[in-house]
Amino acid sequence: FSVPRLTYEEKLKLQNHPISKKLIEIALSKKTNLIASLDTYKSEEILKLADQIGDFIVAIKLHADIITDFSENFVYELKKIAAIKNFLLFEDRKFGDIGNTQQMQFNGGVYKISDWADLVTSHVIAGEESLQVFGEEIGVVTIAEMSSKGTLTDENYKSKAINISSKMSNVIGCVAQSKLPPSLLLFTPGVNLTESEDSKGQQFNTPEKVFSDYHTDFIIVGRGIYRAKNPEQEAIRYKEEGWKAYLKNC
Numbered sequence: 001f002s003v004p005r006l007t008y009e010e011k012l013k014l015q016n017h018p019i020s021k022k023l024i025e026i027a028l029s030k031k032t033n034l035i036a037s038l039d040t041y042k043s044e045e046i047l048k049l050a051d052q053i054g055d056f057i058v059a060i061k062l063h064a065d066i067i068t069d070f071s072e073n074f075v076y077e078l079k080k081i082a083a084i085k086n087f088l089l090f091e092d093r094k095f096g097d098i099g100n101t102q103q104m105q106f107n108g109g110v111y112k113i114s115d116w117a118d119l120v121t122s123h124v125i126a127g128e129e130s131l132q133v134f135g136e137e138i139g140v141v142t143i144a145e146m147s148s149k150g151t152l153t154d155e156n157y158k159s160k161a162i163n164i165s166s167k168m169s170n171v172i173g174c175v176a177q178s179k180l181p182p183s184l185l186l187f188t189p190g191v192n193l194t195e196s197e198d199s200k201g202q203q204f205n206t207p208e209k210v211f212s213d214y215h216t217d218f219i220i221v222g223r224g225i226y227r228a229k230n231p232e233q234e235a236i237r238y239k240e241e242g243w244k245a246y247l248k249n250c
């Protein structure tokens with residue numbers, strides 16, 4: 001897409017969904033475009049990290065099914081920290097089934113995602129109607145393109161996923177590794193300041209690269225923060241690098 005880079009203020013005017021508005025408002029007020037992916041096993045560890053890094057992020061992304069001791073109390077405590085520190089909760093469920101099954105996975109089971117998540121990820125593999133089941137309150141972020149080596153999300157898949165995403169009023173943006181139409185927010189994982197890959201197919205870029213080349217809106221950082229000796233210090237570093245890269249490229 002040969003579109004000019006928009007500022008967050010300009011992007012805010014294009015948003016119709018309360019969650020996308022909220023995300024951009026948080027970004028502007030805290031001067032951060034960082035989403036921390038806290039992919040750790042223990043709820044206590046996630047709560048501790050959330051408290052340490054909450055001031056420097058727009059959202060915490062979780063994989064609820066990684067957590068060994070997931071509980072209603074954990075959700076309660078995490079929501080408390082999110083309210084105090086002003087960030088959103090993003091469940092990276094990557095739904096990928098027919099609408100009826102996705103609806104049950106979204107509302108039921110152990111995690112009751114619809115009770116607490118502000119945002120969820122979903123594949124678009126099952127087509128447009130499968131996304132309707134998430135309703136209008138949650139911000140849906142579709143997976144248009146993956147960061148890993150050999151992913152099947154080629155240009156054809158990606159453009160179809162983007163087309164569907166643009167049509168759906170509950171979809172606020174996409175996970176991708178390239179530019180999107182300006183009405184969709186771009187979330188880019190695979191961001192790391194020191195590593196270029198892992199041993200399991202992940203490919204990393206720097207914040208500068210994803211802002212200059214992809215015009216991303218939000219960087220998603222996992223191991224770069226939660227695996228660091230000092231996660232708070234690294235969250236500050238990614239926050240500053242991400243904001244600097246945004247200002248330089250807008």
Ligand code: S5P
Nearest residue numbers: 037145146147175189190202221222223
């Ligand atoms: O294409 C993708 C999509 C996602 S949501 N590539 C990804 O890496 N992710 C997620 O982002 C992945 O599931 C993980 O939670 C996070 C990246 O973590 P990191 O440790 O590699 O930074």
